[in-house]
Structure formats: structure tokens, C-alpha cells
Amino acid sequence: MGDRRTAFVARREAMGYTQETFAAELKVEFSTVGRWERGEATPQPFRRPRIAKALGVTLQELGTLLGQAPAPARCPATVAVVPPDLAEADDMNRRDLLRLFSATGALLALPPATGDVARAAAAGAEEFAVFASHLWRVYGLASNKSQVLPLVRTQLDVLTDALRQSQTPATRQRLCRLTADLFQLAGEIYFDGDRYTNAAHCYALAADASKEAGAPDLWACALTRHAFIAVYERHFIDARPLLDLAANLASRGDTGLSTRHWVAAVQAETFAGLGDLDACQHALDTAAEVQHLTGRVHNGGWLRFDGSRLAEERGTCYVTLGRLELAEAALADALNGALTARRKAGVLTDLAMIGVHRADPDQVITYADAVLATARQTGSGVVARKLRGLQPYLAPLLADQNIQRLDAEIAGLVSGHAA
Incomplete structure (x- = not known):
């Protein structure tokens, strides 16, 4: 806990701002201003010119108000690393995500158009696809998944801008697929961070974009991830209709992919939670049929099910059902x-x-x-x-x-x- 910044507070009040109006002026959360004033956080450098302007002070005077001493002289080879204000960064991520939800939802409802920009968008879509696959790999390797979120959010900004441009119907479908792909990745990051509401919004937008793209496997995966939030929170009855819809979509998709088998694996957990051993076992058997598929059964991104987790999933189901010997094995x-x-x-x-x-x-x-x-x-x-x-x-x-x-x-x- 830091010391309260009384001079900073006094200057804000002298300029006629409440914490709420100051936060609105700076486009930050009200809670962020509170943390600055209590000394629990320090404004990031890129925010300080706007803060100084609002308070009518120079950047040097702002540093004094924040109680920051000048940096000591040091050897040129020494680099000081200032840890980021994680709480402020989280506020930024949340606001940016809400903006993306609003913008993407509106853009998905617009019809495609044609023009010179459409040809450029078609070329850019290929680059977007390559970058999206890289992001999934980075996510898989990262020990702290939240570190990948700024990259994903930046790429979603790029895709949102591309959706505003004129495109051919084929390019628009491709952009919608990529948007659905990255919103599923954003949802996975939020899910890992225990932010289930944000994750659910991401999966819902991924489902809408998948529908626009005419991509049943992608759509089924978005719905399965959405349903898994309910499974994870043990609201099994809420998960069942979403999984039924996902299974129906997967049956219309690529039979060479493992989509329908992944849906069955999550259905098995749902049936276990509902106490239905027979239905659970049937779903597990359906999931296990993935082992009979040949070729590449998943893409390593929004679809990653290859049956390698079946033992874990069986164990989880049997624990839920109280079948301890089966679970332990x-x-x-x-x-x-x-x-x-x-x-x-x-x-x-x-x-x-x-x-x-x-x-x-x-x-x-x-x-x-x-x-x-x-x-x-x-x-x-x-x-x-x-x-x-x-x-x-x-x-x-x-x-x-x-x-x-x-x-x-x-x-x-x-x-x-x-x-």
C-alpha cells in the first residue's frame, strides 16, 4: 500500500473535478483514479500528458504531485524496468473489449460491398490468417495466458477495421471466420483468468461471426466453449441445449474433423453432472471414435481435440458420478x-x-x-x-x-x- 497523494488530490479538487468527472475526462475507470490517489498505482507514462493538461500543470510538476523523485544517475548500461500497473491495464483491456463487442456486433450485421479496397482486403486476409495461427501457438506455450491478450486485442482491432471496408462476399466470409477464430482465443484467455462473463461475450460473438461465415465447425466450437462455462460452474442443465445445437452443427460440418467428438466429450461431462451414467458413457464412446479418424483431425487453434485428453475426461466424469475405482484408473x-x-x-x-x-x-x-x-x-x-x-x-x-x-x-x- 502506498502513501496517499494529498497534493495530487488537492490539485484535482482545485481544478473542480470530482473523482468521477476526472476519470471521465481522462477516459479511465473511476477506481483507477482512486488507486492513483491512494498511492496504490502510478499513472502509466502515456497517460501523463493528458493528466497534466487536465490539472493545468507541466509534466515535471505532475511528477512532483505524484511524489516521484528524479531518477538517480546510473551507468548507461543499466536499464531500470518499471513494472506495469496491472490493475490499470486490466481496466483498459475491459473497456477495449466492450468497445470491440459493440463495434463487431454492428459490423457483422452490415452487408458486403465491392470496390478497390475489397481486393486489398482479400490479400490482407491471408496475412491475418497466418498471424492468428501464430497467436494460438503463443497462447499454448505461454505459462501466463493473460500476456497474450494485448496481441489478440490488437489483431481484433485490425479485423474490425477491415470489416468496415468494402469487400466481396467471399472476403467478408473469410474476415468473419478470422474474427470468430480470434474471439474464441480471447474467450480462452478470459476463461483462464476466471473472467467468465467476458469469456461468454467472446464466445457469443465468435458464434455470430461463425454463422456469418457459414462455418458450421467453427460455430459448433464457439457454442461448445460457451457451454463449457456452464459445465465448469456446474450449471449442467444450462449447458445441455447449447451442446445439442453444437452437435447438430457439427454433424453438418467436415466429417474429417474432430468437432463432433469434442462436442461429445463436453456432453459427457454434462451428463455426468446430471447423474446420467448411461448417457455419459455413450457420449464418451462417441468422443473416443476420434481415434478412428485419419489425417489432420484438428487445426491446433479453435479446434484442438484429438482424443489425447480422453483419459482425463473419463476420470473427471467418473469422479462426478462417484465411480471412484473407474475414476482412479x-x-x-x-x-x-x-x-x-x-x-x-x-x-x-x-x-x-x-x-x-x-x-x-x-x-x-x-x-x-x-x-x-x-x-x-x-x-x-x-x-x-x-x-x-x-x-x-x-x-x-x-x-x-x-x-x-x-x-x-x-x-x-x-x-x-x-x-
Whole structure:
């Protein structure tokens, strides 16, 4: 916590601004002004000319108001790195996303046109497609997924501008496909960051753009991601109609792709949550048929299902259904495979849950401690949410001191993540 910037506050008040009107003048969130004034954050350099103008001071005088001492002399080879104000950056991302939602939704409703710009747009679409595939790869490799968001948002700005231009119907369809692709990636980033409302908006726009593009597989994947938010929040009854629609779309898509099998895998989790073992097993069997496909069954971007996660998904379903022996065998099989940190955390959380059902504190601690370590290392909201889902089930074991410690650490992690 920093010291309150009383001189900065006094100058803002002397200029006749409330915190609300000052925030509106600067086009920032009201909460951002509050953090500046409490000394919890410092305005980023690109904002300072506008702040200085609003307060009627020079940039040097603004530095004094903010209580910033001049930078000490240093060796030319030494570079000072100022950490970004993450809260302010998050405010910017949210505002930019809302603007994109509004702009893209309106542009998708416009008809295509023709002209000289259309030919340029057709050439640019090829470059957009290459860059989008690169972004998915960067996302897959990034330990902190939120770091990819500014790149995705910038590319969505470019696509939105392209949609404003005149295009042929074919180029417009291509641009709509790319927009749907990147909105699904934006949704994945927000989902990983525990921002489910933002993720849902992204998936909804991806579905609209996919429909405009006439791309049933892309559309089905957007709906499946949207439905998975409900599955993840254990609102299984809400997920079912979206998945039914996704399955119908996937049946009209490319039979060489794994779309319909991925939809079935998410349906299996939904049926497990609804307590329907037979329907769950049937859906898992349908998902497993992906192993009979030949050739390239996914594109590594908005469609990445190849059956490699089936053991994990079976394990999750069986844990939900209370079939512990089946679950443990499937999860042990999953651990023998090559897992990303986030996927491994999901498997370990399910194994900890089995320990809860068996009233075995040692098993719970062994697996949950490993998940805690992953959550701290990656900052993933998905991993934190896994632990949050485990926490209520720890109550019967709280007589054990190690379980008490685990419960407190999960509470601290979840609280810190929410902040």
C-alpha cells in the first residue's frame, strides 16, 4: 500500500473535478483514479500528458504531485524496468473489449460491398490468417495466458477495421471466420483468468461471426466453449441445449474433423453432472471414435481435440458420478501421458477429490499441494477455480492439521486471485 497523494488530490479538487468527472475526462475507470490517489498505482507514462493538461500543470510538476523523485544517475548500461500497473491495464483491456463487442456486433450485421479496397482486403486476409495461427501457438506455450491478450486485442482491432471496408462476399466470409477464430482465443484467455462473463461475450460473438461465415465447425466450437462455462460452474442443465445445437452443427460440418467428438466429450461431462451414467458413457464412446479418424483431425487453434485428453475426461466424469475405482484408473492413465501444467493440475485435483471421498487426508494433501504449487507458478484462474471447487469438500477432514493448513492456503490463494 502506498502513501496517499494529498497534493495530487488537492490539485484535482482545485481544478473542480470530482473523482468521477476526472476519470471521465481522462477516459479511465473511476477506481483507477482512486488507486492513483491512494498511492496504490502510478499513472502509466502515456497517460501523463493528458493528466497534466487536465490539472493545468507541466509534466515535471505532475511528477512532483505524484511524489516521484528524479531518477538517480546510473551507468548507461543499466536499464531500470518499471513494472506495469496491472490493475490499470486490466481496466483498459475491459473497456477495449466492450468497445470491440459493440463495434463487431454492428459490423457483422452490415452487408458486403465491392470496390478497390475489397481486393486489398482479400490479400490482407491471408496475412491475418497466418498471424492468428501464430497467436494460438503463443497462447499454448505461454505459462501466463493473460500476456497474450494485448496481441489478440490488437489483431481484433485490425479485423474490425477491415470489416468496415468494402469487400466481396467471399472476403467478408473469410474476415468473419478470422474474427470468430480470434474471439474464441480471447474467450480462452478470459476463461483462464476466471473472467467468465467476458469469456461468454467472446464466445457469443465468435458464434455470430461463425454463422456469418457459414462455418458450421467453427460455430459448433464457439457454442461448445460457451457451454463449457456452464459445465465448469456446474450449471449442467444450462449447458445441455447449447451442446445439442453444437452437435447438430457439427454433424453438418467436415466429417474429417474432430468437432463432433469434442462436442461429445463436453456432453459427457454434462451428463455426468446430471447423474446420467448411461448417457455419459455413450457420449464418451462417441468422443473416443476420434481415434478412428485419419489425417489432420484438428487445426491446433479453435479446434484442438484429438482424443489425447480422453483419459482425463473419463476420470473427471467418473469422479462426478462417484465411480471412484473407474475414476482412479482413468486418472492414473492420464498421468502417464504428456500433460500441460494446467491439465495436470486438473488430474491431480480429481485425485485429491477421490481422497476426500475416501476420507484419506494423506491422499488429499499429496495431490492438492502439487496443484497449489502450479496455481502459484502459473497464476491460472482455471487452476485456482479447481482448488476452489475442492475446498468445500474438505470440511469433514478439518480435524487434521495438514487439511487445516491446506484449507487456509486455498482460501489465501483464491482471495489473492480475486483481488
